[in-house]
Amino acid sequence: MSRFVSFTRFGGIDVLEVITAEPGDPGEGEVLVEVRAAGLNPVESAIRGGFLEAVYPTTFPARQGRDVAGVVRFVGAGVTGFAAGDEVIGLTSVPGTHAEHVIVPAAQLAARPAGVGWEVAGALPTAGAAAYAAVHAVAPASGDTVVVAGAAGGVGSLATQLARFTGATVIGLAGPAHHDWLRDHGIVPVAYGDGVEQRIKETSGGRVDAFIDAFGAPYVELALSLGVRPERINTLADFAAAREHGVHARGSNHVSVPEVLADLAARHARGGLDIPVEAAYPLDRVVDAYRHLERRHTLGKLVLIP
Incomplete structure (x- = not known):
């Protein structure tokens, strides 16, 4: 039983x-x-x-x-x-x-892989595959500025790191309690809530190239207001906005999950990815x-x- x-x-x-x-x-x-x-x-x-x-x-x-x-x-x-x-x-x-x-x-x-604890292994699959898909959808590159909403959550904490590995500057939207964690991982923290658009503009110098929404409404609209092109926006939660505005909604069902998990778990085992x-x-x-x-x-x- x-x-x-x-x-x-x-x-x-x-x-x-x-x-x-x-x-x-x-x-x-x-x-x-x-x-x-x-x-x-x-x-x-x-x-x-x-x-x-x-x-x-x-x-x-x-x-x-x-x-x-x-x-x-x-x-x-x-x-x-x-x-x-x-x-x-x-x-x-x-x-x-x-x-x-x-x-x-x-x-x-x-x-x-050896070196990946059970708790981490159990935490990885959905969040890891979704983060991988989202980052590939918006295609960050060195010199880009990428904003991640929900940056300290299950998906966001991985998406911020994967985007940062490309050489992009990553701005993470999160509550103040998680800002130190973001800074420790090379992410520029910005508080969400009232005035967030202005805070992003000030932090980014007015230029945002890509946006990953790992939280939900109203972040697709915010990304568009910041001037991000629809093809460089990916939402993992606001599917109505994705349909309305023609932005990506790529998640774990858009990647070969076993291969992605093997890659991300191996990175963690080498000390290159915090989960x-x-x-x-x-x-x-x-x-x-x-x-x-x-x-x-x-x-x-x-x-x-x-």
Whole structure:
């Protein structure tokens, strides 16, 4: 038997419960993973709230979580890339990683490099793939100035670093509590809120070349007001604005995730990429974990530890 997080109706964190059931057997091309850590993401709250049915239709009873780091326990027929005992990270196409065990298509996994701790490995998949896609969408280069909204969050904390690695100057919009972290990583911090447009203009000298929105409205409109061309704006949250203004909305589904995860995990193992994890919660405290997440003031990621 195995424990996992479930919900039987749309709603807030109060609909979440931890139940017990057989994990099942992996099928063709699948593996059964014993979960060591699984990241939390804002999109899961939106799905649970019923706000993304057009994109992520839900069948009840539903499970949640797509980020996973763990150990392969059983492999299904046709699996050649992994064996029992292998340590893996991945982003699954079917939710269910907020659990002690989960069945995952082997093609959606990458090996966990030595030197990448379990909490970091569990935090990486969605945020890492989304940050990678967003940075590539706006194509920063040496000499550019790039603004990242939500710069200290799960995606933003990685996108700022990846953009900075290109040689661009990166301005990170975040609350004052996270400004020291941004400075320590070579990012120029700017406080969000009233007057943010003027603060960006003063900090950038009036020139912004690219903009990554890792938070949501009203940042696409702000980017356009700053004179950024639509093809150099990427939003990971405001899809209505993306459709209206013709800006990019590229995320984790626009990249080869296992390859990206392998690259980012290797960078972290070499000390070249910080993947901040603010807190880890046991599975039984999933409600507390999501209450923390939904305040939207986290530095980096939160993870569940079964």
